[in-house]
Amino acid sequence: MDAITFSRMKAIDANCAYLGMDPLQLMENAGAGIAREISSRLHSGTVLFIAGRGNNGGDAFVAARHLAIEEGYRIKVLLLGHRSRIRTEESLTNFGLLSNSGISEIKEISDSSELRAYHGWSEADIVVDAVLGSGIKGAPRELESTAIDLINSGGKFVISVDIPSGLDPGASIPGKCVNADLTLTFHKMKKELLLPDVGQFTGEVKVIGIGVCRDAESFAGKGDIMNLRRRSQTSHKGDSGRVLVIGGGPYYGAPVFTSMAALRAGADIVTLAVPESIADTVASFSPDFIISRLPGTFLKPDHVPRIRELLESHDVVVIGPGLGRERMTREAIARILAICKRAVIDADGLYNLSLPAERNGEFIITPHPAEYARLAGDRLPGDFEKRKDIVCAFSKEKHIVTLLKGSIDIVSDGKEVRLNRTGNAGMTVGGTGDVLAGIVGALFAVNDAIDAATCGCFINGMAGDFAFEQRGRGLLASDILEKITDVMKGL
Ligand SMILES: NC(=O)C1=CN([C@@H]2O[C@H](COP(=O)(O)OP(=O)(O)OC[C@H]3O[C@@H](n4cnc5c(N)ncnc54)[C@H](O)[C@@H]3O)[C@@H](O)[C@H]2O)[C@H](O)CC1
Numbered sequence: 001m002d003a004i005t006f007s008r009m010k011a012i013d014a015n016c017a018y019l020g021m022d023p024l025q026l027m028e029n030a031g032a033g034i035a036r037e038i039s040s041r042l043h044s045g046t047v048l049f050i051a052g053r054g055n056n057g058g059d060a061f062v063a064a065r066h067l068a069i070e071e072g073y074r075i076k077v078l079l080l081g082h083r084s085r086i087r088t089e090e091s092l093t094n095f096g097l098l099s100n101s102g103i104s105e106i107k108e109i110s111d112s113s114e115l116r117a118y119h120g121w122s123e124a125d126i127v128v129d130a131v132l133g134s135g136i137k138g139a140p141r142e143l144e145s146t147a148i149d150l151i152n153s154g155g156k157f158v159i160s161v162d163i164p165s166g167l168d169p170g171a172s173i174p175g176k177c178v179n180a181d182l183t184l185t186f187h188k189m190k191k192e193l194l195l196p197d198v199g200q201f202t203g204e205v206k207v208i209g210i211g212v213c214r215d216a217e218s219f220a221g222k223g224d225i226m227n228l229r230r231r232s233q234t235s236h237k238g239d240s241g242r243v244l245v246i247g248g249g250p251y252y253g254a255p256v257f258t259s260m261a262a263l264r265a266g267a268d269i270v271t272l273a274v275p276e277s278i279a280d281t282v283a284s285f286s287p288d289f290i291i292s293r294l295p296g297t298f299l300k301p302d303h304v305p306r307i308r309e310l311l312e313s314h315d316v317v318v319i320g321p322g323l324g325r326e327r328m329t330r331e332a333i334a335r336i337l338a339i340c341k342r343a344v345i346d347a348d349g350l351y352n353l354s355l356p357a358e359r360n361g362e363f364i365i366t367p368h369p370a371e372y373a374r375l376a377g378d379r380l381p382g383d384f385e386k387r388k389d390i391v392c393a394f395s396k397e398k399h400i401v402t403l404l405k406g407s408i409d410i411v412s413d414g415k416e417v418r419l420n421r422t423g424n425a426g427m428t429v430g431g432t433g434d435v436l437a438g439i440v441g442a443l444f445a446v447n448d449a450i451d452a453a454t455c456g457c458f459i460n461g462m463a464g465d466f467a468f469e470q471r472g473r474g475l476l477a478s479d480i481l482e483k484i485t486d487v488m489k490g491l
């Protein structure tokens with residue numbers, strides 16, 4: 001079964017909005033689906049909805065309206081708190097519609113004693129639990145906590161909306177929560193609902209389609225960015241990522257682009273390990289760089305002990321930009337990959353790359369189609385669907401995340417495939433790949449590989465689109481660099 005996490009669901013939800021869906025549409029479909037499910041199980045009777053002030057409660061208001069128009073139902077709605085404290089516009093809109101929907105009882109509960117004294121429990125045939133959904137933070141507080149107790153002690157058939165209220169998808173063990181007979185979750189099964197300790201609380205779990213746009217799931221969007229780890233107010237220097245760029249030798253521009261991009265994408269510290277021959281030139285580009293000088297004119301195995309030391313104080317390595325293709329350089333790359341924890345491998349790093357069999361590291365590779373073909377020993381098919389499958393199978397076989405650059409970028413970790421369509425034809429100019437590797441490196445320092453790769457190409461492409469607006473086809477990689485912060489601020 002294809003299951004996702006609740007946090008991925010939030011990203012998909014936000015991507016729907018990014019693609020132009022009104023949040024009301026998803027809520028309407030969610031609520032209508034709940035109503036359909038209830039009417040298929042109970043042909044007449046009393047349904048009591050217990051709703052919180054977030055969108056979980058909003059789904060319940062929609063379901064109540066849909067059921068109330070059917071014959072044979074008495075519908076009652078309890079809102080935990082006053083309507084002025086409803087958190088979202090879409091939930092408030094749907095609460096407002098209840099007064100014109102033929103609901104038997106709508107009650108705004110002000111405190112836990114009023115909730116305990118409520119007499120309507122006994123006549124309910126079904127209790128719908130929409131107290132808390134995926135927006136829960138920490139253990140349930142009042143009134144929600146009392147509501148959970150009363151739902152659990154009522155002895156009624158309980159349907160939980162999305163997730164049993166109180167269950168925190170981010171917590172390692174379930175705390176106090178509703179004990180449901182049926183949980184109706186949206187769009188796709190959730191990994192958290194399948195955990196062994198959780199089944200006793202969910203009861204049967206059913207998935208309800210809510211009309212998510214397919215592209216909101218497959219294409220990177222604002223929701224993917226939203227899920228990235230952010231710099232917090234209390235973070236210290238280095239908390240937002242330390243990136244080691246190993247590049248340069250025959251070329252000096254590429255590692256500069258990569259390092260600048262990593263800094264602009266939010267890395268706290270970027271160290272460039274470059275051959276001494278270009279170190280002064282590279283350093284002259286920015287006082288923000290920390291430079292580690294490697295003796296000679298190109299990367300070689302002698303440098304590995306120094307790199308090993310540097311790895312200790314960095315979260316991620318970006319290896320490849322401007323390295324050249326010396327045999328000794330390739331040997332050094334192989335030895336570095338065998339000892340590093342996280343690496344983005346780009347450009348010359350991909351040339352004749354043999355991924356070490358013995359390794360602990362997680363790798364992201366960022367080839368364009370020709371580099372990919374050389375790596376995989378096979379040309380990519382023109383058919384896009386087949387291309388996706390091949391990239392997915394390759395990533396699975398090699399235990400890596402592949403970011404295949406193209407007019408639509410394909411990202412896969414061997415389990416799922418994500419796509420990106422930001423970017424434009426002007427971005428074929430030199431240096432844009434180096435910028436991308438730097439952005440991905442900065443994100444990978446503090447995020448999962450698949451998220452870093454997906455969001456990296458989304459941000460890079462959007463920065464390219466901003467640059468294109470100003471420069472047209474004459475855009476340069478340095479123009480893209482300048483736009484990274486605008487993109488990230490806007491998201
Ligand atoms: N993405 C989707 O699939 C869709 C989701 N829908 C429904 O929306 C909820 C999530 O809604 P959200 O508004 O984010 O959060 P909640 O309703 O879960 O409530 C948050 C609400 O509760 C307060 N709160 C948070 N933690 C606690 C606590 N420990 N104790 C008490 N109160 C707490 C907080 O202040 C908020 O106000 C999802 O589950 C779906 O049911 C959409 O309708 C359809 C698309």
Ligand SMILES: [K+]
Nearest residue numbers: 132161163165
């Ligand atoms: K719930």
